[in-house]
Amino acid sequence: MPDSQEAKKLSNQIEEINEALNDGMIVQVREVLSTMPSCDVALLLESSRSRTRSEIWQLIEPDQYSDVLEDLSEDVRNGIIRQMVPEILADALEEMDTDDLVETLSGLPEAVSQDALSSMDEQDRQRAEQALSYGEDTAGFIMNTDTITLRPEVTVDVILRYLRLKGNIPKGTDTFYVVDRSDQLIGSVPVTELLTARPAVKVEKLMTQDSVAVPVDMHENEVASLFERYDWLSAPVIDKENRLVGRITIDDVVDIIREGAEHSMMSMAGLDDEEDTFAPVIKSTKKRSVWLGVNLVTALMAAAVSDLFEATLSQLAVLAILNTIVPSMGGAAGNQTLTLVIRGMALGHVSDSNARWLIGKELAIGFFNGVIWALLIASVIALWKQDLMLGGVIAFAMMVNMIAAGLAGAMLPVMMKKMNIDPALAGSVILTTITDVVGIFAFLGTATWLLL
Template sequence: MAEQIEFDQAHHTLQEITEALENGRFVHVRRQLQDMEPEDIAHLLEASPRKARYVLWQLTDPEDYGEILEELNEDVKDALVSKMAPEKLAEATEGMDSDDVAYVLRSLPDDLSREVLAQMDAAERLRVETALSYPEDTAGGLMNTDVITIRGDVDVDVVLRYLRMKGQLPYATDSLYVIDAESKLIGYLPLSTLITTQPDIPVSEVMEDADEAINVDAKDSDVASLFERRNWVSAPVVDENQHLVGRITIDDVVDVIREDAEHSMMSMAGMNDDEDTFAPVFKSARKRSIWLGANVLAALTAASVSNMFEATLEQMAAIAVLMTIVPSMGGVAGNQTVALVIRGLALGHIGDSNKRELLLKEASIGLLNGILWALTIGAIVVVWKGEWLLGGIISAAMMTNLFIAGVAGVMIPILLKKMNIDPALAGGMALTTVTDVVGLSVFLGLATLFI
């Protein structure tokens, strides 16, 4: 209920600001933007047509640019920063975490990215260049270097005085990391332990062992799974020699989970998960045409099977009426399995040790559903058309196709993943092609033999 109220309020704000822009009430819009949170402004920008979006960006307080850029999807962010001068963009990134700055700069052309880096002070530039040196989809690409480190041989009182001197802790700090003389991670000190421990006790006596640090090369999806299972707020990141190089915070992990969810949903339709809702027509059409072309090939494959049995279709109109039922049921059943397997692969639940059991389970489900719906559809056809033989043929085809759908629904995502092809992108189309070809071939083939 609260979420619905929030969406309704956001829609009302969008409508009000759009009307104000159309009426030229720019001062009113500027005041409204000043009262809004950066994440709400980001939502407003993404929901606005392109012309209105650029006007809103100009009316937004430049001091909020950095936080807003962190929240925007890639297409919208690219469109806005492409119109900013390098020095303005460098100013916008001041105060942002190094990983967030790197995220912004990765989407820029190389020459513009270098110009923005040149505008930063030496310390900030080094931090950002370090973040840029790691692949975006790894722990190194996620982490930020804003970490508080302490030594194990000092007393708790020294740590407390050190923190008071700093004045402000980095975002989502729930622990301080203990390192040795070589900057190797040896433990961590939770803040809850720090404030409840006697001041004269050494840190080494109350710190926790750092036995679950994240390797800098770990995949971001694996990092997200660790945070989800361990309920972490933050976690240290180390290199191959156990040197502490940064930390990952929960806000970065939430972004990974959200992006993975959006990617899976959009990939099912062959869409880019970062596509701008109001992207230019020709740009969007070009992106989508590739997926449509692949679907045309799949459809032509199924059509060629029907063409092989053209004589059979001409002899009995009932076959033409019923021929779409078998591939349709197979496609629905198979895509249920594909969705289950893609989720299992993403969560790390499926591997070489259990994929055989999964295959047997889904094949059994396909067979059971195949028998159930074969009898149901067969009975309907007999009552409807009065053709016992036709009822038996569609029953056999239905049972076969649902069984194949269960097997293919498991094997296709696993094989695509081994081929480094995103199962969420290609799995559904490949499965539908298989069930269309098998369903039509079996149904029309049996009809040709027996009718």
């Protein structure tokens, strides 16, 4: 990861702005902020601690509010909105595109979003309530409604004259959609087609008829994987009656793709996706405590298993010393399998038809891992503790636990997905519990049987 020029520039800017704030150079900071693009102001806010955030926010021009809010992550945005007067918030919301407006509203507490909605003008409120009605994480939620539609019988010449009259085309438009009299989607024409077509040609001659449309209630993750697979820049959204209701553009989908990929990593470490790196200490401590609580229960369960072998442990202290090796190796191997299967599911590679084969494969890897690491650990222990039998006991436990790890790592996500539980969230805790319990039982159990 080479240190990027851009990152350095921003890092310097943050430092300068902080210094200027400390020196009370309010006017200068206000001036710098007004020249920065909204995405950089958002990054500056996200990279600052919460006290500095409020100070900076007060120096931003109100006409920048909506752009900056759009670019902020949910946690940081909500923190700022909580300090805004409903009327000013409503003004900022009204300026947003439907997709950003809805995303912002949906993250707010019910009372705050109701206040904001009732301060908005009639037309914008209806627009927001319509989109909110599609339900969070659906295509309807992330779509825009500023779509330009064409009729099949119109010629290119007429369209070009209409567009010149209209003067501007919504951002991110790469395709025009063709609809009939009842708004049914019947085809699409790329913007570039209009440039190369002869003026007298009719739309129906130009349009592609078999273009794929996104149903308004499709889950956003599914929308994202369609965009990724087919390299789309935008896609039409249709309702149940095949009527065109909006379009989704790649810039919103990029966020979903990145968040989807990050989700697994954050969940596996017991973090909230939207966790704000610069949130206050108490808030962060609270957010992370659930996971640590679960981890404590797991650790106590492992201790309870060891407790069953107290007599053995009190006779052979060497077992206490080596007791963590087998569980640790099982946890590491199982986590590799778990991570791979979770990613395979997210990419759409793992499905019912090949799950059984995959479990078999990971079982086989568990077996080979078992052989390799059992032999290695047996040699190490036999040499270190000068005890061949002890080496044999730990080798056997390693063998058993590696197979259990491969099996659990592959089966857990498949089973959890069937039960509609997110494997990234709970998979690694359950896996570690299994590899701990199996590892300790196998090691201390075999030792009790053979060494005493």
